[in-house]
Structures are given as structure tokens and as C-alpha cells.
Amino acid sequence: xEQYLIWLIIALVLLGTEMMLASVxxxxxxxxxxxxxxxxxxxxxLTIQCTLGAIVIIAGxxxxxxxxxxxxxxxxxxSLDNIDEDQIVFVDNILxxxxxxxxxxxxxxxxxxxxxxxxxxxxxxxxxxxxxRLVLK
Numbered sequence: 356x357e358q359y360l361i362w363l364i365i366a367l368v369l370l371g372t373e374m375m376l377a378s379v380x381x382x383x384x385x386x387x388x389x390x391x392x393x394x395x396x397x398x399x400x401l402t403i404q405c406t407l408g409a410i411v412i413i414a415g416x417x418x419x420x421x422x423x424x425x426x427x428x429x430x431x432x433x434s435l436d437n438i439d440e441d442q443i444v445f446v447d448n449i450l451x452x453x454x455x456x457x458x459x460x461x462x463x464x465x466x467x468x469x470x471x472x473x474x475x476x477x478x479x480x481x482x483x484x485x486x487x488r489l490v491l492k
Contacts, residue, residue: 358404362392379423383415442481444489446474457489464489 366388373381391408399407444457446466454467455474459481466489468474469482479491 357395358401359392359395362388362395362404362408366392379419380416383412383419386415387412439481439484439489443478444481444491445478446476446491449474449476454488459489466491468492 366385369381369385369388373385387408390411391404394404394407395401439459442459444459444464444466446455446457448456450456453473454465457464457466457479465487466474466479469490469492474491482490482492484490
């Protein structure tokens with residue numbers, strides 16, 4: 356069997372594995388195998404095939420690492436935990452313990468200030484949601 360066909364079979368196995376696992380890193384190995392296959396097709400010796408394939412794999416793994424790091428940063432910025440941040444609520448009813456009952460999203464929530472200061476009546480912005488309670492700025 357020709358060497359380029361062996362590299363193509365390896366590339367197909369890596370493609371199938373990548374499709375099942377959805378790991379970005381296997382794409383680098385797939386591209387390395389395809390590079391080695393192209394070198395074999397043009398008659399390069401085995402050492403050149405392996406060397407160029409390894410260079411492509413290393414470059415691909417580095418690119419995949421930075422790609423995944425960038426995606427992780429974007430996912431943190433677009434977190435659904437922050438959709439309530441800076442939304443405005445109106446405090447009308449202050450309880451004896453310093454918290455307040457506010458209506459937000461059609462439900463009654465218990466609200467308190469993050470710094471522990473007493474809440475005053477009026478308009479406040481939401482800092483975050485802590486379980487079933489609103490933390491106000």
C-alpha cells in the first residue's frame with residue numbers, strides 16, 4: 356500500500372474521532388496527517404513526511420490552545436449570570452431587618468445592600484442575584 360494512502364487512512368480515523376469527541380486538538384493531528392500524506396504523494400522520504408507533519412501538529416495545537424482560551428474568555432463575558440446586572444428596581448417596602456421587598460420580573464424578591472447599609476426607598480440598581488435574593492448597589 357502506498358504511504359500517502361496510509362496517511363489518509365490515519366487522517367480519516369482522526370476525523371471520525373474528532374467528530375465523536377469534539378476536541379479541537381484532534382484537528383491539528385488531522386492536518387498533520389494530511390500534510391504527511393501530501394508529502395508522501397509528492398515522493399518525499401518518510402523523515403520529511405514525519406517532520407512536516409509534526410511541525411503542522413505543533414502549530415495546530417498552539418493555535419487550538421489560544422482558540423479555546425479565547426472562547427473561554429468570551430463565554431465568561433457573555434455569562435447568563437450577569438443579565439440582571441444594572442437593572443433598575445424600585446424599593447417601596449422596607450422591612451424591619453433592613454432588607455426590602457421589591458417586585459422584579461413579575462415576582463416579589465427580597466433585596467439587600469451588598470455593603471450592609473440600610474436600604475432607602477426609591478430607585479436602585481441590581482448588582483447581582485444571590486440565590487433568591489437581589490443584591491442592590
